[in-house]
Amino acid sequence: MLLVSENARQGDPAQEQFSISELSQEFDVTTRAIRFYEDEGLLEPHRQGRQRVYSSRDRVRLKLILRGKRLGFSLSEIGDIIDMYDSEPGEVGQLQYFIEKISVRRKTLKQQRNDIEVTLKELDGIEKQCRKSMTHLDQP
Amino acid sequence: MLLVSENARQGDPAQEQFSISELSQEFDVTTRAIRFYEDEGLLEPHRQGRQRVYSSRDRVRLKLILRGKRLGFSLSEIGDIIDMYDSEPGEVGQLQYFIEKISVRRKTLKQQRNDIEVTLKELDGIEKQCRKSMTHLDQP
DNA sequence: ATTTCCGTTTACGTAAACGTCAATTAAAGC
DNA sequence: GCTTTAATTGACGTTTACGTAAACGGAAAT
Structure with missing residues (x-):
């Protein structure tokens, strides 16, 4: 065993x-x-x-x-x-179709990536404002 | 007028x-x-x-x-x-809560961004395979 | 004046992505 | 053998994010 x-x-x-x-x-x-x-x-x-x-x-x-x-x-x-x-696609037509799909998917992903970058930067800004407000409230 | x-x-x-x-x-x-x-x-x-x-x-x-x-x-x-x-939050507690929320949101976004990077690279690989298969089929 | 266009409200419908519950079945432990 | 325990199937329920249709209101064009 x-x-x-x-x-x-x-x-x-x-x-x-x-x-x-x-x-x-x-x-x-x-x-x-x-x-x-x-x-x-x-x-x-x-x-x-x-x-x-x-x-x-x-x-x-x-x-x-x-x-x-x-x-x-x-x-x-x-x-x-x-x-x-x-x-495992056999025909060339299939492959062409594939590549088009990939391109579409890539566009969506890049759009999302861009949205994320923008949002992350905005979050930075908001957080800074928050921290600023907090120190103001800490030491009046 | x-x-x-x-x-x-x-x-x-x-x-x-x-x-x-x-x-x-x-x-x-x-x-x-x-x-x-x-x-x-x-x-x-x-x-x-x-x-x-x-x-x-x-x-x-x-x-x-x-x-x-x-x-x-x-x-x-x-x-x-x-x-x-x-x-326009007034209290410090609110602000703390805010900052935590921002941190959570940031994590989600970074996870998404990472998912996107991985997926984009995989798409590159798939597309290369596709193009390779196509040339093979073109010239048998 | 009346058709035409927006716009509004109310209400019902629907597709996606499961959750929940009930009834079985199978396997595992004692 | 009996009882937990894990897994399956089926059916129905639920939430989200709207679509669609009906019925009405005002303003503008003809």
Whole structure:
């Protein structure tokens, strides 16, 4: 009998397996949400009987989903994005279409990045005003 | 009679006035949305009789609302943010609270900015792969 | 005068993204 | 064997952010 840590689902690191609750805890999302992402076609884990078994590829996809959410994209947009990541397109037309999509996505992201820079600077200004007001109130 | 451009609501640039449809067109949002933001307490334009009249301050607030939306914030979050911009807090406690809020907001924004950088780089990689595949398909 | 355009109000509808609850099933521990 | 415990499925509920339609009010153009 070999000594393995915690469970026997390791070995080839590319073949790690995860339960829904493990992923739920690691990424701090509810299992309900994870199943919902599956309903929406964003994940399709294997099954051992009825139980879902997630591969490390599934885990990466979940990571991408959550990052997309933090950036304010809808699940269907996220679906499009993820499909860009790991699909193996055969035709040139597909690739052209891909590149256009990438360009659109890039524009949105740059807009967001700009919005963030502006907002961060404004926050600096507001904070300075706050601190100024506070010292005034401290020493009247 | 003076020559004024378009309408007589100009002069002191800080006292410009706007109709709901002007703002709707300028920022490409529906009037319904603008009224909704008012229902949610994010805007409170003056009235001439029953009609809404927006000041340049209202216009700025609308701008902030839309920027917040692009960054994926909910309207209530946006409300909090905007209130930070133009409220005149009196007490030190308020200011402390403010600064904490600013710090939280800053963290979120920096997380988003990081997400964006990562995503942009990944897009670069995907696009390169695409272009590579295309040339391969071009010259078999 | 009446059509035409805004604008307003009220109300109902809806899509997205889950939350919540109930009923099962399966696996694990004692 | 029995009881927790974890996971599944299904159904319904909820919140957010508006869309859409109806019905009315005033002002302007013809």
